[in-house]
Amino acid sequence: MDATPSAAAVAVRCRGLVKHFDDVHAVDGIDLEIRSGECFGLLGPNGAGKTTTIEIVEGLTAPTAGDVEVLGARWGAGDDRALRDRLGVQLQETQLSEYLTVEETIRLFRSFYRRGRTIEETIALMALGEKRRARVGTLSGGQKQRLALACALVGAPDLLFLDEPTTGLDPQARLAIWEVVETFGRGGGTTIITTHYMEEASKLCDRVAIVDHGKIIALGTPAELIASLGADRIVEFELAGDIDVAVLAALPGAAAHHRRGPAHVLSVRELADTLPALLAALDAAGVRLVTMTTHEPTLEDVFVQRTGRALRDD
Amino acid sequence: MTTERNSETLSPLVELTLARLREFIRDPGAVFWTFGFPIVLAVALGIAFREAPPPSSHVAIDAAAPGAAELALALDADEAIVATTMAESLAARSLATGKIDLFVVPTADGPVTYRYDAVRPESSTARLAVDAAIQRRAGRVDVVVSTDDVRTEPGGRYIDFLLPGLIGLNIMGSAIWGIGFAVVDARRRKMLKRLAATPMSRAHFLLSFMMSRLVFLAGEVIALVGFGWLVFDVPVRGSMITLAVVSTWGALMLTGIAMLLAARPKSTEVASGFANLFMLPMWLLGGSFFSYERFPEAALPVIRALPLAALNDALRKVMNEGLGLVDVAFELAALGVWGGLAFVIALRWFRWQ
Numbered sequence: 001m002d003a004t005p006s007a008a009a010v011a012v013r014c015r016g017l018v019k020h021f022d023d024v025h026a027v028d029g030i031d032l033e034i035r036s037g038e039c040f041g042l043l044g045p046n047g048a049g050k051t052t053t054i055e056i057v058e059g060l061t062a063p064t065a066g067d068v069e070v071l072g073a074r075w076g077a078g079d080d081r082a083l084r085d086r087l088g089v090q091l092q093e094t095q096l097s098e099y100l101t102v103e104e105t106i107r108l109f110r111s112f113y114r115r116g117r118t119i120e121e122t123i124a125l126m127a128l129g130e131k132r133r134a135r136v137g138t139l140s141g142g143q144k145q146r147l148a149l150a151c152a153l154v155g156a157p158d159l160l161f162l163d164e165p166t167t168g169l170d171p172q173a174r175l176a177i178w179e180v181v182e183t184f185g186r187g188g189g190t191t192i193i194t195t196h197y198m199e200e201a202s203k204l205c206d207r208v209a210i211v212d213h214g215k216i217i218a219l220g221t222p223a224e225l226i227a228s229l230g231a232d233r234i235v236e237f238e239l240a241g242d243i244d245v246a247v248l249a250a251l252p253g254a255a256a257h258h259r260r261g262p263a264h265v266l267s268v269r270e271l272a273d274t275l276p277a278l279l280a281a282l283d284a285a286g287v288r289l290v291t292m293t294t295h296e297p298t299l300e301d302v303f304v305q306r307t308g309r310a311l312r313d314d
Numbered sequence: 315m316t317t318e319r320n321s322e323t324l325s326p327l328v329e330l331t332l333a334r335l336r337e338f339i340r341d342p343g344a345v346f347w348t349f350g351f352p353i354v355l356a357v358a359l360g361i362a363f364r365e366a367p368p369p370s371s372h373v374a375i376d377a378a379a380p381g382a383a384e385l386a387l388a389l390d391a392d393e394a395i396v397a398t399t400m401a402e403s404l405a406a407r408s409l410a411t412g413k414i415d416l417f418v419v420p421t422a423d424g425p426v427t428y429r430y431d432a433v434r435p436e437s438s439t440a441r442l443a444v445d446a447a448i449q450r451r452a453g454r455v456d457v458v459v460s461t462d463d464v465r466t467e468p469g470g471r472y473i474d475f476l477l478p479g480l481i482g483l484n485i486m487g488s489a490i491w492g493i494g495f496a497v498v499d500a501r502r503r504k505m506l507k508r509l510a511a512t513p514m515s516r517a518h519f520l521l522s523f524m525m526s527r528l529v530f531l532a533g534e535v536i537a538l539v540g541f542g543w544l545v546f547d548v549p550v551r552g553s554m555i556t557l558a559v560v561s562t563w564g565a566l567m568l569t570g571i572a573m574l575l576a577a578r579p580k581s582t583e584v585a586s587g588f589a590n591l592f593m594l595p596m597w598l599l600g601g602s603f604f605s606y607e608r609f610p611e612a613a614l615p616v617i618r619a620l621p622l623a624a625l626n627d628a629l630r631k632v633m634n635e636g637l638g639l640v641d642v643a644f645e646l647a648a649l650g651v652w653g654g655l656a657f658v659i660a661l662r663w664f665r666w667q
Contacts, residue, residue, distance in 0.1 A: 059511075060511055097500075099337045
């Protein structure tokens with residue numbers, strides 16, 4: 001146990017976390033402190049090391065180096081089962097048994113935990129009442145994901161791990177999952193969630209760590225991270241021809257310029273100042289505008305600004 | 315808000331076992347391979363080896379030889395011989411494929427040549443039958459009068475030998491395909507990893523497979539023994555309790571071996587390779603379909619100690635010979651060593667993700 005006064009308020013603490021798979025540095029030195037009761041997001045593209053990080057914290061993967069403390073305990077140092085009794089886990093890509101029904105699956109998982117919700121309560125929480133006697137094999141993607149969440153919540157965990165919980169789901173199914181996560185948080189539970197959807201991170205997370213190549217490249221509340229762009233508006237455009245980027249960065253009201261593939265991305269403090277100047281500059285340089293969009297800054301822009309790449313390739 | 319464990323669910327071991335049983339009975343393929351297939355096999359083999367008149371010898375006479383057609387007709391009159399004429403060019407291939415057992419080349423002045431493969435018992439039998447018929451036709455007189463007293467009693471037929479072998483084979487197959495595959499498939503689906511993330515006891519998980527195995531074992535053995543008794547009159551000479559003990563012990567030990575085969579593979583393809591690597595020698599040497607006594611003398615002590623051979627021997631001693639537990643001590647010990655070692659190694663090697 002950590003003796004510092006803040007220990008009680010910290011749910012998970014990682015120091016110098018490293019994980020190598022052969023030559024791949026999946027996790028390359030991650031330090032984290034996740035507070036009790038917060039919803040903490042690991043945001044990053046596929047292959048950034050989010051899943052490896054969360055599975056190390058879950059005690060499913062041993063780190064190559066570093067130290068992990070979960071709810072004041074360490075994996076393998078004491079009673080792992082007592083610790084697991086307090087955790088709820090949803091893994092990426094688990095296929096539950098197709099031949100069991102929804103209710104049988106929840107009942108099975110309930111039997112593993114010393115304390116927990118009633119099966120009835122869990123089914124109601126996940127809105128699976130109509131499907132309780134349906135075999136898992138017949139469920140839709142969204143229903144399967146709700147069942148996976150039900151299995152994670154049936155032990156009434158203090159700490160909930162969600163690994164890409166809404167990947168591949170339609171907007172309605174995604175909304176249903178978000179509601180449950182928010183309800184869990186209001187009840188005082190701590191959530192760690194990985195995602196590559198920036199809307200998901202903005203909507204659910206109190207704090208977000210942006211992860212790339214096994215490292216944390218930004219950490220803060222979604223609002224703080226977005227504010228760090230120093231922009232009210234993002235202007236994204238493609239040009240037919242080249243222009244001196246120094247000209248773009250020096251435009252009135254422009255905070256920063258960076259590239260995202262072929263596109264130019266301009267962080268702008270005051271759109272009304274920058275836009276006419278931009279068009280005039282393009283005109284002067286004799287470069288034609290191919291496309292142009294503007295939007296409110298998002299976590300996606302934070303990622304693009306720091307890495308020069310998009311969060312999602314699709 | 316929260317409840318204590320046992321107020322709503324049974325113990326995790328029982329819930330895990332129930333889940334296994336449900337998965338099994340709701341999978342039509344698994345049910346067929348466990349219960350249906352051995353019975354289909356028993357029917358097919360039972361029909362193939364049913365109490366039929368002894369098989370006739372198929373012989374061909376060289377069509378180019380003088381009097382070939384006449385000789386064929388005469389030999390064909392013998393109830394143990396089916397005779398035709400055939401061109402010599404065809405004979406080699408027909409002999410090689412077992413279409414004919416013997417090729418007869420008569421000559422005009424008397425001497426006869428028999429062409430056959432001496433290693434094939436059917437050919438040797440054909441040679442004896444044809445030679446006797448030809449000698450008698452040429453005027454030989456038997457000096458000793460002989461009569462046949464043919465018996466086909468339950469207990470000594472091929473089906474009586476076969477049925478315990480099928481039970482042994484089924485116990486092995488159910489363990490490897492039923493348990494080993496279920497484990498590897500659960501690993502492939504990341505279900506093992508998901509379970510490892512719960513406070514579930516890992517011993518309970520492995521035990522649940524053993525428990526579910528025992529439930530179905532009873533069904534399989536009763537189905538096969540009952541089928542053999544009803545359709546082919548195959549007796550169980552020993553006690554049913556001894557039969558139950560031997561089957562249960564065998565099933566548990568083969569489940570241990572199945573766990574070892576399933577301890578590491580991540581895909582069912584790899585698991586299938588391991589399963590075949592283990593089962594092929596068992597099919598060949600285990601004595602399910604034919605006795606392993608024909609293998610070289612020096613190899614017999616090793617063969618007898620193989621898991622399937624030991625199980626089959628024990629089952630035959632109980633079902634065919636009516637022996638008791640003391641008489642199958644060697645077989646049970648051999649199974650125990652295999653299964654026990656395999657299970658211990660499996661526990662150490664087991665990959666949860």
